[in-house]
Amino acid sequence: MSSWERYGMSGRVRRVLEAVPLNNPQGHHFGRPYLSSYQIAIALDAEDPRLREDLGKAVGGRGTGSHTSLAQYIGNELSKQIRAQGDQHFVEGAFMSNQRVRSVVYQGVGGNDVVSSLAGTQFDMALSRIRQ
Numbered sequence: 778m779s780s781w782e783r784y785g786m787s788g789r790v791r792r793v794l795e796a797v798p799l800n801n802p803q804g805h806h807f808g809r810p811y812l813s814s815y816q817i818a819i820a821l822d823a824e825d826p827r828l829r830e831d832l833g834k835a836v837g838g839r840g841t842g843s844h845t846s847l848a849q850y851i852g853n854e855l856s857k858q859i860r861a862q863g864d865q866h867f868v869e870g871a872f873m874s875n876q877r878v879r880s881v882v883y884q885g886v887g888g889n890d891v892v893s894s895l896a897g898t899q900f901d902m903a904l905s906r907i908r909q
Contacts, residue, residue, distance in 0.1 A: 781854055789821055789824070791867055797809065812906065813902055813903070818836045821851075823886045826886070836886075837849060838885075839892040856903065869906060875898060875899070
């Protein structure tokens with residue numbers, strides 16, 4: 778059994794994505810908002826800090842000294858699953874371009890800054906939302 782299955786990550790990610798408040802008027806034609814893998818990882822860390830510890834992964838971000846963060850793990854796993862299952866997967870993905878992006882800073886648990894390590898690189902930032 779994979780760590781993803783053992784820790785019920787699909788259910789956890791689904792809960793996070795379903796809990797995203799809809800700040801735009803109900804029924805807006807853009808649909809539900811997307812979250813970055815960082816936002817999902819931060820939400821999971823707030824919900825259950827032991828998850829990060831059990832997986833042995835920092836939430837992520839520039840300066841953590843980790844190349845295998847919780848955010849990266851979530852993004853990679855969702856990408857593999859969406860590729861394998863296509864429209865049958867509960868998550869749909871998109872990219873935010875890094876063109877002219879200098880920094881993306883998230884508010885982590887306890888108010889600590891989590892700075893994206895992808896901003897300003899040649900890699901676009903993956904986004905996820907509940908499939909429409």
